Amino acid sequence: MRSDAKKNYEHILAVASVVVTEHGADASLRDIARRAGVGLGTLYRHFPTREALLEALLRSSFDELTAKARELETASSPDDVLVSWLRDVVAFTGNYQGVVAVMMAAMKDTESALHASCVTMRTAGTRLLARAQAEGLARTDMDGDDLFSLAAALAWLGDQPSSAPRAERLFSIIASAILTNQANSDSRA
Template sequence: MRADARKNYDQLLAVASAVVTEEGADASLRDIARRAGVGLATLYRHFPTREALLETLLRTSFDELTIRADELEMSSSPEDALVSWLRDCVACAHEYRGVVALMMAAIDDTDSALHASCVTMRAAGTRLLARAQATGTARTDIDGADLFALVGALAWLNDQPSLAPRADHLFGVIAGTILTNPASALPGGEGDLSDDQ
């Protein structure tokens, strides 16, 4: 890639990250190009579809979640690793409002630019879930697809302004349905799911 093309690419990604964080996954591509100081044709040359742009933005975060799963697997108890990773995953999905629907659709669509990243992220969570299930600390009637769906549901809840004040409580409720002993895995007493906050 030529130096000027690389500069445009990097500028588009930086601006897109800010705009999508502010406005959500449906942010105007024209606005992203304008704010990056390039033409819309330049944006489309680098990112032929909205999904391709989002995939590029999300790929780094998803790769970090995969690495994080590996780190947690080595350093934390099975239930702590699963809950920590789940919290990180929800935060990642919530960072770009509206991306949850794209993630959920992409998991089964092999033609989607987001497919590979979503499959990798789901596999990391599945591994942590299986580890917790093997030690008897997570229920055995759920799988990685269910866990991925719960990530999407929790991220969607966080996107709802009226529910945002209850997001942590609702996270605890969901974590409590996954774990067989939820109080042991939620730090700082968050395991007390009877608190109505």
């Protein structure tokens, strides 16, 4: 990519991050182009679809969450790292209103620009879950799809004005439901 094209690409992504944070995944592409100071044609040359723009915008964060999960696979507390990673996923997806629906749809659509990133991130989380399950620290009747769906549900709840004040409490309840030792210790308290 030419240096001026790369500069435009990076600038559009930076502006898109701000606009999508402000207005959600359905933010106006025309508004993104206008705020980036480029024509709509320039935006579409770099990102032919909304999903392509979202994929580029989200990919680095998905990659970071995947890398973090891989690093955590050998940590000493499989239950703690699973909850920590889940918290990071929920926090990230909560940054972009509406991205949860896009991510969930991308999981089923192999043609989606987001499919590979979402699947890779889910797989990394599944390994953390499997490790906690193998240690007897997480319930064994759930899988990576369930974990990903719970993260999406928690992020969606955080997007809802009526639920946002309770988001931390709801996260704790879900974490307790996933972790067998936490559920058992909570019930004895």
